[in-house]
Amino acid sequence: MKDNKQIETVLDSFNNMSRAELSPFVKSRILHSIFEQEKDIEMELPLKRVFWILSFATLFLFVNTIILHNKKYNNKTESNQTSYKDNSNEYYFNTTSLFYNDDKQ
Amino acid sequence: MLDSSTEFIELLKKGDRIAFAQLVEEYQHIVYNTILNICKQQHDAEDLTQEVFMQIFKSVHQFRGEAKLSTWIYKITYTKALEWERKKKAKRSINYFKNLIGIDHKSDGIADFNHPGIELQNKENATLLYTALDQLSDNQRIAFILIKAEGLTYQEVGKIMNKTTKSIEGLIHRANHHLRQILEKRID
Numbered sequence: 001m002k003d004n005k006q007i008e009t010v011l012d013s014f015n016n017m018s019r020a021e022l023s024p025f026v027k028s029r030i031l032h033s034i035f036e037q038e039k040d041i042e043m044e045l046p047l048k049r050v051f052w053i054l055s056f057a058t059l060f061l062f063v064n065t066i067i068l069h070n071k072k073y074n075n076k077t078e079s080n081q082t083s084y085k086d087n088s089n090e091y092y093f094n095t096t097s098l099f100y101n102d103d104k105q
Numbered sequence: 106m107l108d109s110s111t112e113f114i115e116l117l118k119k120g121d122r123i124a125f126a127q128l129v130e131e132y133q134h135i136v137y138n139t140i141l142n143i144c145k146q147q148h149d150a151e152d153l154t155q156e157v158f159m160q161i162f163k164s165v166h167q168f169r170g171e172a173k174l175s176t177w178i179y180k181i182t183y184t185k186a187l188e189w190e191r192k193k194k195a196k197r198s199i200n201y202f203k204n205l206i207g208i209d210h211k212s213d214g215i216a217d218f219n220h221p222g223i224e225l226q227n228k229e230n231a232t233l234l235y236t237a238l239d240q241l242s243d244n245q246r247i248a249f250i251l252i253k254a255e256g257l258t259y260q261e262v263g264k265i266m267n268k269t270t271k272s273i274e275g276l277i278h279r280a281n282h283h284l285r286q287i288l289e290k291r292i293d
Contacts, residue, residue, distance in 0.1 A: 003292055003293070005284055006292055007288045007289065007292065010230040010233050010234050010237075010288055010292075011231055011234065011284060011285075011288075013223065013227040013230035013231040013233075013234050014234065014253040015139070015227075015253075016125060016221070016224060016227075016232065016252045017220065017222045017223050017224075017227075017231075019133075019134045019135075019137075019138050019222050019253055020137060020138055020141055020220065020221040020222045021134075022133050022134075022137050022151065022154065024149065026151045026154070027129060027133060028129070030133075030154065030155045031156050032126070033155055033158075033159055034123060034125055034129075034158055034159060034162045035125075037159055037163070038120060038122075038162070054127055056184060095125055101128055102239065103282040
């Protein structure tokens with residue numbers, strides 16, 4: 001019985017609890033942090049735009065460079081192939097000429 | 106209370122500094138005391154109060170005015186406090202392992218917590234109650250704190266916790282039952 005009364009007293013110990021006060025220093029710190037955050041948000045927007053513009057520009061340049069590089073590479077390999085053919089022709093021609101010369105000799 | 110003023114909320118949404126200063130002045134008590142009752146550490150409660158107001162500032166444009174401003178603030182407050190508590194629990198388990206392998210760590214000081222607003226003659230009992238509250242589920246504990254310490258109604262707590270009044274009644278009933286069981290063992 002005594003225990004029950006004690007338990008009830010413990011359960012009611014939050015009754016008439018007054019509210020704890022924040023110190024003026026903490027209050028001003030809160031306001032300061034809110035307004036600092038406001039500044040950050042104001043700065044964030046143009047910075048975000050700059051970031052996206054720069055990243056798109058970089059991506060565009062990167063893709064362009066790859067495309068241009070591929071084109072150049074394709075042209076180079078094509079020209080290499082023709083020059084090889086030419087060389088072979090030359091070689092063929094030369095040998096015939098050699099043959100011809102030999103025959104002559 | 107500034108709750109009913111739609112003009113005030115509009116000012117907050119526009120980022121009006123005076124309105125925010127007024128908001129902090131008006132709601133600092135409910136934010137700070139709710140956090141203090143949940144996390145039981147004065148220094149952390151101050152930091153968390155700051156975080157709550159920063160969160161309010163960030164997301165005030167999402168406030169649609171369907172509930173009271175205080176309901177919305179209470180919701181942010183207890184969510185932040187529970188988040189903090191989960192992080193603290195994770196830290197505590199790391200500290201436990203550190204202790205096992207012999208690395209010292211500082212105690213978090215929860216055991217000696219005394220709410221500054223509790224009457225002197227109730228302090229000892231309140232410390233017992235805080236220790237017992239730690240053993241309840243999050244929902245039971247939050248509902249108990251909001252009703253007993255903050256003095257809110259079942260309906261208000263229901264709105265804050267997104268539950269029906271009936272389920273809040275159930276939570277409080279179960280919380281009281283568990284607390285009695287815990288306290289019986291402690292007092293014996």
